[in-house]
Amino acid sequence: MSLPPDPPAITLSERPDWLYLLREFDWLYRYGSSGGSKLIRGHRKRVRDMLSKVVDSGPELRLREPEKKPVVAHLGRALDRGERGAVVGMARALSRVAEALTWEYGYEKVPPALARKYAYCEVLGPRGPVMSERLILGFVLFAPKTTYPQHSHVDIEESYLSVSGAWSENDAAVHAPGSLILNGSGQEHRITTDETEPCLLAYAWIGPEEKLNAPGMKLTGTRKKRVERGI
Template identity: 75%
Template structure:
């Protein structure tokens, strides 16, 4: 006799249209947007597209994780509403279709109390699923209004953010509106701040080795290091 779990066939990506269409929106973001004349950004965009195309073609397993919310997810509805009015409408609508199935988490062993109420991320594709992949991670980060996401970096991981809703800045260098892309090369220290009145929703992509993506070792920079980086 086989157990019920053994008799249930493993779901694949093509069995889950909402997840598949969400990946189509990621492909559109990294295919149709401008590279701004930057060769590193152009190379990164192509790397994400090519990796994603191979994953979709392989029809990977889908393992729905238990949904989980965090305090900041109270702002998700507003962020999706804003996204549907802006430059990344398709992504916002596709994400709304799976909003009740998302697993929001922090990614750090220790999260400052103030940040725990204003930040969370959800992985869509990657080692932690729900869409299984080893060499690419795609997901979303949600920030409440008036958030400072402290200085941090990612060892051996190249990261990009694309704004879905809300304005934000990185390292106090510029204000980024929906549709804009920021590339963080491996090891680059960066700090994110958001506007005072509306939440900010960012799509992100991580590329790197299978080993590093499975164990990214996320750490916030120490306050002393952050002050040195800012020249204080």
Template identity: 55%
Template sequence: MHCNQDNYTPLRLSHKADLLYLLRDVDEVYRRSSAGGSKMIRSHQHQVRKRLSRIIEADEHLLLKNPESKPVTIHLPRALEIGARGPLTQMAQTIGRVAPLFTWEYGYDKIPRKLSQCYAFTEIVSPSGPVPSSNIIIGLVLFAPGTVYPQHAHHEIEESYISVAGAWSENDAAVFAPGSLILNRSGHQHRITVGDREPCLLVYAWLGKDERLLKPNMKFSREPKKS
């Protein structure tokens, strides 16, 4: 039997309903989350929604990858249970349905062995798919209980996190609960710590130049020695 390629129809976003719903859920969260009076955060939210809306309206062709797990993904079911009881119930439930499509990654050429057991991320919208876009990255990052994610910064990338499940802190300055949004400007040094009892699941959005999003060059920073 020969395959007639003329009859091949590439998958579009609308062919994966739950993936489309997830992008709409992310759009809705960035739409209704408070900017806390910050013009900077409000502008970032607007840009995320604007770029997501274009992707949804364009009904993009999908670039689905092979699903891949990492050691930390054993904590995903628990994180989704927590998220389903929190303010982002609908998003947590949608993530659970889409999860079999996820390709979990580390993003670093070299990663400490201990961190490789308790951290991973998966991209939903990015230059390399599964939903292709050159000017925004939307993804999920999962941390096991008790994780310390080392100090780092993103050059020429503006980053926001929204908590789906679990409590976490950045630079030991505050504790963020599910539903919280935090913005890191380009070059801002930050370190993430997660509570000891529960995993933490965050949605993140990256905005930046096309060439920077294509090659983020993720690296950990050297933390200053304590005197």
């Protein structure tokens, strides 16, 4: 008895909601301000150049099993607020595919309190649904009054772009929707969010293929350990 044929592959062009979501990333990284920073301007260009190559190649769409985490209960509110803010196009595009997203933690061990207040989803990268080897695009969602502990990414260049909610990195400033933060390789950062509203950030990672496949994300740990490391 012969086996049934494999189902036909789905291309990105056949699921335009995903294509439009990627175009929102392109628009924000193409027309958003660099604030006069050459480093941020260079990062924006690298992101959009890599994204253009992926989209122009006509990639297949590999939809994974949708999965939710407790923090997804705040996604509706974050999207509602995003659609009334400075990044309305991104918020609306994400809402069109929200039910198909695979939310994850990214760490082997997640403190129980953080597991209820944080998760991320990848939309382009090694874990798909749009395949890319050197670029990851996705979203991270935080509940109100969240502290995302100190951490860093070796050999990975990372940017956060605010979609909804107010947040702070390393207690240095308050960032509103439309703002962008760049973290270089190995740069320690800690995120805190508003006390009453969730926070939704789009993110981009650039790095070697082996690092993006296994980024080795680790929380720095206790304050005592940070002091011992000279942080």
